[in-house]
Amino acid sequence: TAFFRWGLKRKLQEKGFKEISIRPFDFLHPKIPGKLIPIIKFLESHAESLPIISEIAGSLYIQAKR
Numbered sequence: 001t002a003f004f005r006w007g008l009k010r011k012l013q014e015k016g017f018k019e020i021s022i023r024p025f026d027f028l029h030p031k032i033p034g035k036l037i038p039i040i041k042f043l044e045s046h047a048e049s050l051p052i053i054s055e056i057a058g059s060l061y062i063q064a065k066r
Contacts, residue, residue, distance in 0.1 A: 003060055017064040024048065024057035 005022035
């Protein structure tokens with residue numbers, strides 16, 4: 001299932017968490033052919049910093065305090 005950081009942040013706030021940081025990362029899909037991995041890794045380093053593009057990343061770093 002897809003996770004969107006704005007929805008997760010709201011749910012964490014509702015449960016009493018503070019100092020919430022959710023950062024998208026990882027565009028490397030398991031079905032990418034091995035030959036393309038170096039190219040994808042290069043593109044990934046730039047895509048993670050683009051506001052709209054970063055939202056389709058495959059994973060999220062989630063950090064919060066209770």
